[in-house]
Amino acid sequence: MSSMIDDLLNPEFLPDKTEMVSLIQTHISIVFLADGFVYKIKKPVNFGFLDFSTLKKRHYYCHQEIILNRRLSKDIYIDVLPILYDGQNYRMGIGEGRIVEYAVKMKRLPDEMLMKSVFFRGELKGEHLKKVAQVLARFHQKASNSMNINKFGEPEIFKINTDENFAQIQKYIGTTIQKRDFNTLKQWTENFYHSNRPLFMNRIKSKKIRDCHGDLHMEHICLTENLPIFDCIEFNNRFRYTDTIADIAFLLMDLEYFEGNSLSENLWDFYKKIANEHDVNSLLAFYKIYRAIVRGKVNSFQLDDENIGMEKKKEAIEISRKYFRLAKSYIE
Ligand SMILES: Nc1ncnc2c1ncn2[C@@H]1O[C@H](COP(=O)(O)OP(=O)(O)O)[C@@H](O)[C@H]1O
Ligand SMILES: [Mg+2]
Structure with missing residues (x-):
């Protein structure tokens, strides 16, 4: 998990051009904040009331997140993107390697x-x-x-x-x-x-x-x-x-x-x-x-x-x- 986080903090491995990437972690998510977009990964946790323990479940809930949030955030939630590992690096979007994770891509809202x-x-x-x-x-x-x-x-x-x-x-x-x-x-x-x-x-x-x-x-x-x-x-x-x-x-x-x-x-x-x-x-x-x-x-x-x-x-x-x-x- 930590090497994936390190890679994705590098703009080179993200799908959209950005100068800066910063990180917020909650108890269930790893959130990468880039200049124009935010990419949100679900942690593989199971709290009983929440089960993100398999990749299949995380993929499903990424889609649910988009569908449900569009009710109150019309144009903010964009897509679900794969994260690929080619044996050396983790990369979001398209590239070589196998899919190891998914991220929800959304527009970045102004923090202030x-x-x-x-x-x-x-x-x-x-x-x-x-x-x-x-x-x-x-x-x-x-x-x-x-x-x-x-x-x-x-x-x-x-x-x-x-x-x-x-x-x-x-x-x-x-x-x-x-x-x-x-x-x-x-x-x-x-x-x-x-x-x-x-x-x-x-x-x-x-x-x-x-x-x-x-x-x-x-x-x-x-x-x-x-x-x-x-x-x-x-x-x-x-x-x-x-x-x-x-x-x-x-x-x-x-x-x-x-x-x-x-x-x-x-x-x-x-x-x-x-x-x-x-x-x-x-x-x-x-x-x-x-x-x-x-x-x-x-x-x-x-x-x-x-x-x-x-x-x-x-x-x-x-x-x-x-x-x-x-x-x-x-x-x-
Ligand atoms: N699109 C966004 N634009 C700006 N900040 C965001 C965006 N999405 C998330 N954040 C920031 O990251 C924090 C954690 O993301 P959030 O979606 O709330 O994760 P979780 O589902 O784990 O609670 C938010 O409280 C907010 O401060
Ligand atoms: Mg939250």
Whole structure:
């Protein structure tokens, strides 16, 4: 894997002319950022909820990524490209050798216009939030809804996600989460299902369970003219077939994680008017907690990733702890 990364950081081995190539790694991807394009490779990992363990699966999910993301990012996702190894070097696109990997090719979006960058410059304004709210509310209204998708709104089915989180976080008790906090969050979540079954069932009746984005945070929204929203969940329908407010809860939680509480309130006010949402505060809090826990979890996963260095791991510990603290703060 590391020699493939080294080669592909060399513009010579990429399919399009570029001066610069830089690298971003997430727990599931290796992302090469070139001048005009971005090439994204899936890591051969299996987390249960996500299985990229074979080349065939990675190839399939590269195509899924393109199809699903075109819903909210019309002209950004371009193609799936092979990566070839000729016995000496790895090369993307065309060339000699056997196919060892696949990459999703997309247009490069301007880093400085990602919602997170705009937020950090202190330039995120009401007009941005209004536009984001409009795009999302419209997307949610049009997103597919079916009997099958509705099933995922049932508390018993959604509980698979929260059970899985707690099972997978268990090993980080004492590292990124304290035992007491783990127990509090788990107990609170259990109780919520017991006391709020009608809330979940009403959401199904109101057709609010849809084929959503599933990974809606500020790094996936670009505040340019067409407002592309990218990197939805392609690897597991169970995370994408969800309550529309579970989708927006992610973004609200993300703003709150970075102390953007009034912006979060602002965004919710815009969104709920357009999407005609009433009396959903407790469910919204439930989904914010769920989302904060997911972020705590995936950041904890970085501790077990051999491609990630010590410094990044230390950072990941701090980030995870902060997400788990945020989750707990919603209960308090
Ligand atoms: N087309 C793009 N233009 C600019 N930056 C991008 C692009 N695609 C990805 N990135 C950057 O790389 C990061 C990781 O890519 P992403 O698609 O979110 O990977 P993952 O599916 O592993 O979360 C993004 O959060 C964003 O900062
Ligand atoms: Mg991402």
